[in-house]
Amino acid sequence: xxxxxxxxxxxxxxxxxxxxxxxxxxxxxxxxxxxxxxxxxxxxxxxxxxxxxxxxxxxxxxxxxxxxxxxxxxxxxxxxxxxxxxxxxxxxxxxxxxxxxxxxxxxxxxxxxx
Amino acid sequence: xxxxxxxxxxxxxxxxxxxxxxxxxxxxxxxxxxxxxxxxxxxxxxxxxxxxxxxxxxxxxxxxxxxxxxxxxxxxxxxxxxxxxxxxxxxxxxxxxxxxxxxxxxxxxxxxxxxxxxxxxxxxxxxxxxxxxxxxxxxxxxxxxxxxxxxxxxxx
Amino acid sequence: xxxxxxxxxxxxxxxxxxxxxxxxxxxxxxxxxxxxxxxxxxxxxxxxxxxxxxxxxxxxxxxxxxxxxxxxxxxxxxxxxxxxxxxxxxxxxx
Numbered sequence: 512x513x514x515x516x517x518x519x520x521x522x523x524x525x526x527x528x529x530x531x532x533x534x535x536x537x538x539x540x541x542x543x544x545x546x547x548x549x550x551x552x553x554x555x556x557x558x559x560x561x562x563x564x565x566x567x568x569x570x571x572x573x574x575x576x577x578x579x580x581x582x583x584x585x586x587x588x589x590x591x592x593x594x595x596x597x598x599x600x601x602x603x604x605x606x607x608x609x610x611x612x613x614x615x616x617x618x619x620x621x622x623x624x625x
Numbered sequence: 626x627x628x629x630x631x632x633x634x635x636x637x638x639x640x641x642x643x644x645x646x647x648x649x650x651x652x653x654x655x656x657x658x659x660x661x662x663x664x665x666x667x668x669x670x671x672x673x674x675x676x677x678x679x680x681x682x683x684x685x686x687x688x689x690x691x692x693x694x695x696x697x698x699x700x701x702x703x704x705x706x707x708x709x710x711x712x713x714x715x716x717x718x719x720x721x722x723x724x725x726x727x728x729x730x731x732x733x734x735x736x737x738x739x740x741x742x743x744x745x746x747x748x749x750x751x752x753x754x755x756x757x758x759x760x761x762x763x764x765x766x767x768x769x770x771x772x773x774x775x776x777x778x779x780x781x
Numbered sequence: 782x783x784x785x786x787x788x789x790x791x792x793x794x795x796x797x798x799x800x801x802x803x804x805x806x807x808x809x810x811x812x813x814x815x816x817x818x819x820x821x822x823x824x825x826x827x828x829x830x831x832x833x834x835x836x837x838x839x840x841x842x843x844x845x846x847x848x849x850x851x852x853x854x855x856x857x858x859x860x861x862x863x864x865x866x867x868x869x870x871x872x873x874x875x
Contacts, residue, residue, distance in 0.1 A: 518802040533787040563808040568832040585836040596855035719842040
């Protein structure tokens with residue numbers, strides 16, 4: 512079953528990310544789970560566009576016979592930047608929640624009503 | 626939060642090298658892997674090194690928040706402006722009016738494998754520079770705001 | 782109760798994703814007409830050696846415009862959150 516190794520890695524990363532979001536109690540660890548899930552989706556998009564025996568889609572002095580598909584790489588660039596924006600906003604929210612409630616445990620934040 | 630003298634000295638030395646490498650990655654975006662976003666992230670890492678090595682009051686003496694906001698806005702306006710000039714010249718939005726033309730960045734490229742020249746590319750190097758300036762300003766100002774939040778929490 | 786529901790959901794996700802991963806073939810993409818056109822004509826129309834940069838900035842420039850706007854909006858959001866934090870401290874001390 513080693514002919515499919517990038518897809519198996521995508522499935523493992525996605526399962527780790529989803530399990531971290533659903534089972535952990537600390538807010539920072541939940542944000543780590545979201546970041547791992549974003550990385551799994553980026554790897555899946557790049558692994559879809561591979562041609563057997565191809566080189567990178569850039570014309571240099573090397574002889575070019577077969578090139579890998581360039582469109583998934585362009586989409587992944589956009590996705591990485593959006594992941595950076597999401598992480599920055601989530602961590603700022605975590606700082607503000609700690610300032611208002613005094614704790615980052617999800618169960619206690621739900622109970623305190625101020 | 627002020628680091629020792631060895632850390633501050635080596636941060637000054639390394640900032641020059643990181644700046645040159647970041648500008649190289651931005652400018653050669655149409656010949657090698659790289660471009661605007663990757664080069665902007667490299668230069669923002671150099672700015673983060675300087676921000677971490679010095680204390681917060683000294684950093685505010687060197688760069689201000691309004692200056693970084695202005696730099697980020699200039700980057701985005703330049704990117705949209707280069708695309709809108711094509712609309713003013715009579716063709717569609719985002720048309721490449723400098724490729725194969727002989728003026729600023731317009732040299733033709735033969736088909737097939739060849740070592741690249743810097744003079745090619747048309748509108749693409751201008752867009753790379755605009756996006757690099759925007760990403761540098763944006764990431765540096767996020768780090769500066771997060772550092773200010775920590776300083777306020779220590780004094781309170 | 783919540784833990785049992787979470788574990789059932791994780792197992793369902795795992796089975797669904799594994800069925801998808803085993804079924805795909807790696808290295809033989811199916812529809813490549815658009816990318817063949819980009820590789821053949823990108824060097825002549827735009828005079829650039831890097832095909833990925835021509836796709837990001839010229840053939841699909843609207844996506845890059847939207848992405849720059851998203852990054853700008855995220856930086857404005859961070860600036861707004863920290864301004865509320867410092868002004869809240871100033872109101873507490875007075």
